[in-house]
Amino acid sequence: MPSTADAPFDPIRRYAPMIYGPTALYSLGQGAILPLLPALAADLGADLAVAALVSAAIVVGQLAGNIPAGWLVSKAGERRTMLIASLASLVGIAGMLLAPHIALLGLSVLLIGFCASSFAVARHTFMTTRVPYAHRARALALVGGSFRLGGFTGPFVSAGLLALFGDEIASVWFFAVCLLGVAALVAFGPDPEEKALIADRLAARERADARADLDEEDTGEPVTGSIPATERIGVLRTMHRHRGVLARLGAAAASLAAVRSARQAVLPLWGVSIGLDSQTLALVVGVAGAVEFSLFYVSGQVMDRFGRLWAAVPALLLMGAGFGALAFTHDLDSAVLWFGVLALVIGVGNGLSSGILLTLGADVAPERDPAPFLGAWRTLTDGGAALTPLIVSAVTAAASLSVATGLVGVVGLVGAAAFVRYVPRYAPRRN
8 A cells, every 4th residue: 555655745635624724714804803903992992092002912912922832732732722722712702892991802802813823833833744845835835825815805804794784893703703613624624644644554554564474473563654752842942952043044034024014014104105095005005915915826836946045035135125216216206106116016025925934934943843943933023023013113203214114125135135144054955
């Protein structure tokens, strides 16, 4: 009997019930509530500053939850962690629905963000330990594409629910239904790895029986292919042991996350500052988002075929050059034209970066117990993404939006150089 290793690897068919479906469903529900968090806060009497704080609570929760999530995945396993995160998010949903004042709403959103990090680390660990290196980038690019699909369509679903019911609470209920669907898929969906393990064990048993018949004796040795015991050293020891790669390649990854986050902070502000109306601004940003989404699988193909650098470096160069050039166009007569063109350039660069952070994290994670390392890795990348809007706001207040945009461009170019320096050192291409 041939081993499952001999069968062609099809990540879509194998991981759709366990990873891609739940990811798209979760991000769809989350994308439906994110635009409405300020409105929900305002309904409870919050001013603009407090409403912005409530919106930021989900990002703070994700950032704070990554390292505890690594510990939980290491102890409970990926499937149980995803199930726990889905069910715990329902507690946050209940808090949002029943919140009598702004404090409970903020805590509920914080809990949802905390659970989102657990779901993400478990998903990342699951793919890291199961996908062969030759297919890893494409499989993880599909994870990024599933997340982007949900995030891209979620606001449209939210708009439809608002038109139908006239109340933001409808989107919160929609997220609850999505979470129940995620929990059902994770809890009752087929586990492809269990089938593969059974098939490989049967094949190994048959090979051992055949050898026993030839030797006419039973040696009593264990069947080959058994799974060795896993060494678990804990989150803090893992971070200390891998501090070199986290400080160097992790910092480069954080720069990529920062530049990607900057497009959401800078492009809308830039459009407003050059006098674009809301409809035109939404059209430009929407077209750029469509370009980003269309390229997510291309990134995985490039990384698997040619190496990680061939996607990471062009992506950062395009985004860095796009932001750098944009910084010099604010007062030009053709500022609107340049904004549209450079927004597309930045969108192409961001599309080419899909799955890079997941793939590099999987490449450098320890094979036996990757979850604690991935929790630390995601803390760095999420931290870069979370700090960028604050830095853009501070530099804009101290100098100008053009200076802040140029600074983002510099970060992109420096990040490209860091990838060139450290990817060959820590994540060389394997045959």
